[in-house]
Amino acid sequence: MNDKTFTEEGGRVTNIKDVARYANVSVTTVSRVLNGHPYVKAEKRNAVMEAVQALNYHQNSNAINLSKGRTMLLGVVVPFINHPYFSQLLHGISIKALEEGYTLVLFQTSYDRDKELEALEMLKHKQIDGVIITSRALPYEQVRSYTAYGAIVLCEDSEGGEMSTVSIDHYESFLAGMNYLIEKGHRRIGYCIARPSSPNSMLRLEAYETALQSINEPINANWAFVQCLTMEDGERVVHQYKHLRQKPSAFLVASDQVAAGIWMECKKQGIRVPQDLAILGLDNHPIARALGLSTIDLPIDQVGRELVVRAIDTSSIQKKKYGFTIVERGSV
Amino acid sequence: MNDKTFTEEGGRVTNIKDVARYANVSVTTVSRVLNGHPYVKAEKRNAVMEAVQALNYHQNSNAINLSKGRTMLLGVVVPFINHPYFSQLLHGISIKALEEGYTLVLFQTSYDRDKELEALEMLKHKQIDGVIITSRALPYEQVRSYTAYGAIVLCEDSEGGEMSTVSIDHYESFLAGMNYLIEKGHRRIGYCIARPSSPNSMLRLEAYETALQSINEPINANWAFVQCLTMEDGERVVHQYKHLRQKPSAFLVASDQVAAGIWMECKKQGIRVPQDLAILGLDNHPIARALGLSTIDLPIDQVGRELVVRAIDTSSIQKKKYGFTIVERGSV
DNA sequence: ATATTTTATGAAACGCGTTTCAGAGCAAGG
DNA sequence: CCTTGCTCTGAAACGCGTTTCATAAAATAT
Structure with missing residues (x-):
């Protein structure tokens, strides 16, 4: 020729x-x-x-994928893309995914179960190779029922050997946060979490109660703030705090965004931090550094990368748990 | 079988x-x-x-795509995923993309030209159907040379009819910001932008100079701060500001993140806002609301959605430009 | 009644790789 | 010298839809 x-x-x-x-x-x-x-x-x-x-x-990747019966697509279920916690997680996920040649299909759910199911159904019909659920609204059992169709990776501390999980040790980190506050002399401690029913929140709650029991403090229902995700939520917390007859001397806040909101509203209201109210955040977002907020640093990027690894490696189910570091700044 | x-x-x-x-x-x-x-x-x-x-x-989407010779994949070139501006843009993009059945391939470039080229090369080889460039490092001409291979949509105000563009009117918005500051009695005005060489920054610079000329103010090179993207950069600006003999009375800051950093560092340093220094931000991020920063609201979500629309509709080249709204809070 | 056009349907080709299968060449083992 | 077992190669089947082409039947026009 x-x-x-x-x-x-x-x-x-x-x-x-x-x-x-x-x-x-x-x-x-x-x-x-x-x-x-x-x-x-x-x-x-x-x-x-x-x-x-x-x-x-x-x-031609289409031909390859058709031939091999795979898609090189990974579903990522995320409640909110533009919340710093999730956008950072996404950051880690996306870096690793690109590295591995996988493409992400984003499912922004706002905790809508149907949106979550959409991802699972796509897995069932082999339209994606795996699903990473960064935070779920569906019951565990329902998610589990899809494991036959592909890798499902959860970003939580759940039991059960059917799905790989990659998570922060939420129990230990919250406990450590509580103990840190206690060490600093606090006994009246309130907390802010996101969805009270989420698996992560459950663990945090458990840690919270354990810590208070260890110093024989009763649990005060008025010091529990839920649905805290944004800075606005933080402001709301301070407004409610002001009307409490009995006030906590410290808050353990499960998001730096919320902690920042609390901090700023405190400044506005003349509540001194940490003298009147100590704040310990979580996540170590840039804003925490900027405001001088003490917080608990989590290796979110690492978690994101590992989520991808687990979603790709279908040869075994693994449960990875990452540690944390308390970052002392000026808010406790 | x-x-x-x-x-x-x-x-x-x-x-x-x-x-x-x-x-x-x-x-x-x-x-x-x-x-x-x-x-x-x-x-x-x-x-x-x-x-x-x-x-x-x-x-089977693979089979369909192979058959139709398309991928239903849209490349999204983004310098940083976890910067609030881009993550919000991404939010809009991802919502619209999902709506239209398209999947996003994220290219996080950190302004690395090779990463940007990767997206363009994938377009050339029909591995993606279109490319959305939210911010570019490559020269216009080089990007343009790929238009034959598919839709390329730019998130900037550039001339030329070869690529669709969706953007904020950066010239007008910056000019409006300047005029707002001037109306409030400021004449010594500094500014913060990101990359001085970017197309958007060029327009802003032009608006800045036009505004100062209109009130016969000379341009002070010491009041120009570049490479401002994060809160940390804002803090840096304040440090430099403190060492200026002649100080501006106001800053027009092309990012609320940076504006927030400036605001917080001012608080720390005892610089009163707005009495000593007025700050006008840009983007209307949540943090601006939280800190009570005056800013210029931009319809980023809308821009994101439209970017997707333009990337999908290859029947025509269009140039969309969106407006803005000045949001008065307490920092001017 | 005949010529056209429209409607309706399926076989086969096509898009583009991967994988299976079969066969050939060649070296090592008995 | 004859098996046995690699090494090497290509034809063909396969994955799964879409599209083209051919054909037949029904509707409309002449």
Whole structure:
């Protein structure tokens, strides 16, 4: 065959056939070279590689995926994209996913169960290869029922060996936060969490109660603030705090965003931090550093990366748990 | 393969052939029904729909895409995922993309030109259908040279009819910000922008200079702060500000994050806002509301959605420009 | 009644790789 | 010298839809 037959791409993208023809081998051999299979003579291998170079060939991922019966797509279930916690988690996820050649399909749920189910259904129909659930609204059992269809990775501390989990040790971190506050002399401690029913919140609650029991403090229901996600929620907390007859001397706040809101509203209201009210945040967001808020640093990027790893490696179920570091600044 | 009968999916996902067999029609007819083509008798159409229902059939997107020669993938070039401005933009983009059935391939570039090129090369090789560039490092001409391969949408105010653009009117918004400060009695006005060489910054600079010329104020090079993206950068600005012999009385800051950093550092340093220094931010991020920062509200979500629309609709090139609203709070 | 056009349907080709299968060449083992 | 077992290669099947083409039947026009 001479080069005459190679009509320099008629607007078409070069495909494996073109390469095969150019290199004077079969498409099978080209495929073998491309996939690093053994049993190809160096001579032919080189011819193929030269052809690939010469024709600037790139594989058609659709064809590959159709052939291999996979999608290279990973579903990511996230309640809110633009909340700093989740956007940071997403950051870690996206870096690792790109590294591994996977593409993300974002499901922003706002904790809508149907949106969550959408991701699971896509997994069932092999439209995505795996699902990372950064935070769920669906019951555990319902999620579990989809495990047969692909990897589902949870970002929580749940029991059960059916799904890989990657998480922060929420119990220990919250306990450590409580103990830190206690060490600093606080006994009347309130807390702010997001959804009280979430698995993570449950663990935090448990840690909270354990810590108070250890110093024989009763639990004051008025010092529990839920649905705290944003700075606005933090402000709301301070407003409610002001009307308490009996006030806590410290808050353990499960989000720096909320902690920041509390801090700022305190400034506005003339409540001194930490003299009148100590604040210990969580996440170590940039804003915490900026405001000088003490907080608990979590390796969110790392968690994000590991979530991807677990979603890709379907050979085993694993439960990873990451530690934390208390960051002392001026708010406690 | 022994699937002569309807063995309730032998681990396999039902495909179009199964549906055809079940409905007693050809795959062509099934395809026609699924794609809403005309010329299918109601009777057969119903039979197909029933079969789809009964077998819980879902199309294989890989096969469809291979067939149609598209990917339903949209590249999104973003310098930083976890910067509030971009994460909000991403939020809008992702909502609209999901709505339209498109999936996003995130390219987090950190303004690395090679990463940007990666997205463009993927477009060239038909691995993605379009590219949304939220902020670019590559020269305009180089990006333009890829327009033949698919839709490229820019999030900037550039001239030229080769690519769709969706943007905020940066010139007008910055000018309005300047005029607002001038109205409030300021004449010595400094500014903070991100990359001085970016197209958006150029427009802002132009507006800045125009505004100062209109009140016959000279331009003071010491009042120009560049590379301002984060709260930390804002703090840095205040440190530098303190060492200025001649100080501006106001800052126009092209990011609320930076404005927040300035505000907080001012509090720390005892610089009164707005008496000693007025601050006008940009973006209307949650933090601006929380701190009571005056700012310029931009419809970022809307921009994100429109970016997707332009990336999908390849029938025409359009240039959309969005307005802004000055939000008066207490920092000016 | 005949010529056209429209409606309706399926077989087959196509998009583009991967994988299976079969066969050939060649070296080591008995 | 004859098995046995690698090494190497390509034809063909496969994954799963869409689209083209051919054909047939029905409706409309002449």
